[in-house]
Amino acid sequence: xxxxxxxxxxxxxVPDYPVIPFIEGDGVGPEIWQSAxxxxxxxIEKAYGDKRRVEWKQxxxxxxxxxxxxxxxxxxxxxxxxxxxxxxxxxLTTPIGGGIRSLNVALRQELDLFVCLRPVRWFKGxxxxxxxxxxxxxxxxxxxxxxxxxxxxxxxxxxxxKKLYKxxxxxxxxxxxxxxxxxxxGIKPVSIDGSERLVRAAIEYAIAQKAPSITLVHKGxxxxxxxxxxxxxxxxxxxxEFGDKLFTMNQYDQLKKAQGAEAADKALQAAKAAxxxxxxxxxxxxxxxxxxxxxxxYSVIATMNLNGDYISDQLAAMVGGIGIAPGANINYATGHxxxxxxHGTAPDIAGEDKANPSSLLLSGAMMxxxxxxxxxxxxxxQAMEKLFQKRHATVDLARFMPEGVALPTSQFTEEMVxxx
Numbered sequence: 001x002x003x004x005x006x007x008x009x010x011x012x013x014v015p016d017y018p019v020i021p022f023i024e025g026d027g028v029g030p031e032i033w034q035s036a037x038x039x040x041x042x043x044i045e046k047a048y049g050d051k052r053r054v055e056w057k058q059x060x061x062x063x064x065x066x067x068x069x070x071x072x073x074x075x076x077x078x079x080x081x082x083x084x085x086x087x088x089x090x091x092l093t094t095p096i097g098g099g100i101r102s103l104n105v106a107l108r109q110e111l112d113l114f115v116c117l118r119p120v121r122w123f124k125g126x127x128x129x130x131x132x133x134x135x136x137x138x139x140x141x142x143x144x145x146x147x148x149x150x151x152x153x154x155x156x157x158x159x160x161x162k163k164l165y166k167x168x169x170x171x172x173x174x175x176x177x178x179x180x181x182x183x184x185x186g187i188k189p190v191s192i193d194g195s196e197r198l199v200r201a202a203i204e205y206a207i208a209q210k211a212p213s214i215t216l217v218h219k220g221x222x223x224x225x226x227x228x229x230x231x232x233x234x235x236x237x238x239x240x241e242f243g244d245k246l247f248t249m250n251q252y253d254q255l256k257k258a259q260g261a262e263a264a265d266k267a268l269q270a271a272k273a274a275x276x277x278x279x280x281x282x283x284x285x286x287x288x289x290x291x292x293x294x295x296x297x298y299s300v301i302a303t304m305n306l307n308g309d310y311i312s313d314q315l316a317a318m319v320g321g322i323g324i325a326p327g328a329n330i331n332y333a334t335g336h337x338x339x340x341x342x343h344g345t346a347p348d349i350a351g352e353d354k355a356n357p358s359s360l361l362l363s364g365a366m367m368x369x370x371x372x373x374x375x376x377x378x379x380x381x382q383a384m385e386k387l388f389q390k391r392h393a394t395v396d397l398a399r400f401m402p403e404g405v406a407l408p409t410s411q412f413t414e415e416m417v418x419x420x
Contacts, residue, residue, distance in 0.1 A: 002055040005085045005371070007335030012085070014371045019055045021080040025090020026063040027345025028355035033090050035357040035413040039380065040364050042417045047375035057084070061103055062092040073103055078110055081338060088339045088367055090360060091346075104340070105151070108144050111336045113329035114194065115201050116142035116305075118312045118342070119366070125388030126320035127400035135296040136318050139209075141202040142308025144329055146194045147226075149305040152187035161185055190226035190304060192233050199234040201332050202302040203242050206277050209300075214238075214246075216281040217303040217311065230304055231281050238279045247271030248279040288314060316342070323396050324384075326362035328370070339367040353408040356394040358384060361416075383419035387412070 003015040024033045037056060044052055059077040066072050081087050092103045107113070118140040122133035130136070154161040164185050168174040177183055199216070206214050216235070220228030235250040247268065256264035271278065282290065284307050291298065291314065303311060316325035327342040341360040349355060361384065365377035387393060391401045394412050398404035407415065 004083065005335075007085060012335050012371065014373075016052045017055060018086075018371070019057050019084055020367075021057045021059045021077075021084050021087040023059055023061045023077070023087075023089035023092070024064065025341065025345065026093040027091060027347040027350045029062075029090030029092075029341075029345065031351070031353070031355045031409050032341065032357035032360050035409055035416075036360045036364055038413055039357075039361060039383075039416050039420070040368075040376070043368075043376045043379045043383075043420050044373070046379055046420045047373070052373065059087075061089070061107075073106055078107070081107065081111060081336070085335050086337050086339075086367065086371065088360075088364060089341070091341050091344050093345055105149060107338060108329050111329075111331060111338070112145060112334070113331050113336060113338060114143065114145050114197055115328075115330045115332065116140075116144040116308060116312075117328040117330055117366070118142060118308070118315075119326065120312070120315040120319055122319040123324065123385045123388050125385065125391060125401065126324065126393075126397060127402075127404075128318060128320050130292065130318050132295075133319050136291075136315060138291075138295070138298050138301055138315060139205065139211075140301045140303070140308055140312055140315070141198055141205070142312065143194060143198040143304045145305075146189050146191060147305035148186060148188055150187070150189055152189070154185045156182050156184040188223070188226050190230055192229070195230045195233040195304075196237045197333070199237050199302050200241065201330075202300050203238060203246070203277070203279075204332075206300040207242070207245055210275075211277060211299040213278045213280060213298065214300045214302060215287070215298050216279070217284055217287045217301055217307055218281060219284045219307070220281075221283055227304060227307075234302060235279065235281070246277040246279050249281065250279075284310075287311070291315060291318070312342070320397060322359065323356040323394075324358045324362065326359055326366050328363060328366050330370075337367070337370055339363040339370075353410055354395050355409050356396050357409060357412070358394075358397075379420050380416075383416050386419045387415055 002017045002019050005018050006013040024030045059080045060068060061073050061077050065074055094102050121137050154164055165180050202214055216231050218227040218231045220231045235248050238246055238248050252264050252268055255267055313322060316322045322343045325342045328337055328339045330337040340363055343359055346355060361380055365380045368376040391404045392407055392415060394409060395406040398406035
């Protein structure tokens with residue numbers, strides 16, 4: 001009998017027959033969901049026989065929801081994700097005009113899904129634009145609720161924009177708005193609380209995975225109180241709560257200043273030898289360059305919302321593209337999580353049996369790992385790599401493979417099932 005997933009004493013309680021809500025998505029969403037659900041069910045059966053099974057519960061959002069209910073995000077959908085804790089979704093159309101700016105952002109904000117988790121790794125057989133994609137193996141913890149994505153904006157020429165500028169200029173002494181009459185304005189909130197819970201989640205993950213390092217990526221050299229604050233609050237949290245398990249480059253700099261470079265270097269080497277995680281920070285633009293030049297230097301990444309958006313897509317391109325990039329939005333304090341395809345709706349190929357379900361499949365593999373059903377995620381990832389090594393893939397990947405065989409979505413699904 002199917003049951004709800006629950007969250008007790010900081011841990012998910014997952015029944016053998018859980019109910020998991022899903023949103024098909026718009027554009028290619030129905031095609032990739034049909035493919036993914038088939039593969040998920042077969043992988044569960046392969047791993048556990050009839051001892052475990054998912055009851056998939058469809059909920060509506062996006063274009064399909066609007067057509068059927070007149071609402072882009074019906075209340076029932078949000079309630080389902082709240083009640084059932086863990087869900088999965090395809091790509092959604094962003095409504096044009098007023099109302100919800102982004103359905104994805106609305107879900108993240110309403111459920112306080114403060115971590116956008118984006119693991120990036122290379123699959124053998126996938127062609128990429130870099131020489132050594134095998135060196136790219138990173139997990140990005142992107143803060144999901146603050147920063148520019150909070151959506152606090154005023155359009156140029158409006159009374160509200162004029163009112164805000166008047167306050168900034170007359171009350172706060174701001175003189176650096178070069179063209180005040182034609183400027184739109186945005187507010188960038190970055191908090192201690194939001195930064196700390198993001199960094200804490202990244203450190204706990206790094207400890208569990210025995211990762212060698214955590215990198216705080218920021219633009220604190222320019223935005224000193226927001227992004228610079230993120231860096232300082234992150235270091236402080238690391239040293240205060242996890243001091244025995246890691247060594248920060250903040251401690252290194254303090255030791256260097258007090259005792260000299262030789263003493264700081266010895267402390268760093270001793271920390272590495274003891275298996276401690278090294279916590280460091282990098283300016284965002286330098287990080288984007290370094291990931292191309294020396295990606296092996298980075299493992300777990302903690303960063304803010306906008307930086308994380310750029311970083312996630314660049315790293316995805318380095319291993320073959322966003323078509324094989326999974327993602328999740330998680331609140332580790334409540335257990336709520338939504339796993340999702342990270343690409344768009346691709347309306348130009350919708351209904352043509354060309355769509356690549358790999359992002360949704362790998363997000364599903366992440367979901368099953370989150371549930372503790374590790375065998376399912378492993379089967380999916382291994383089957384996918386077997387296909388790619390044979391140079392079998394959907395057209396978006398196959399076209400770059402030497403002698404690649406472009407499979408329709410339906411045939412890709414069949415071959416994935418056969419290789420589980």
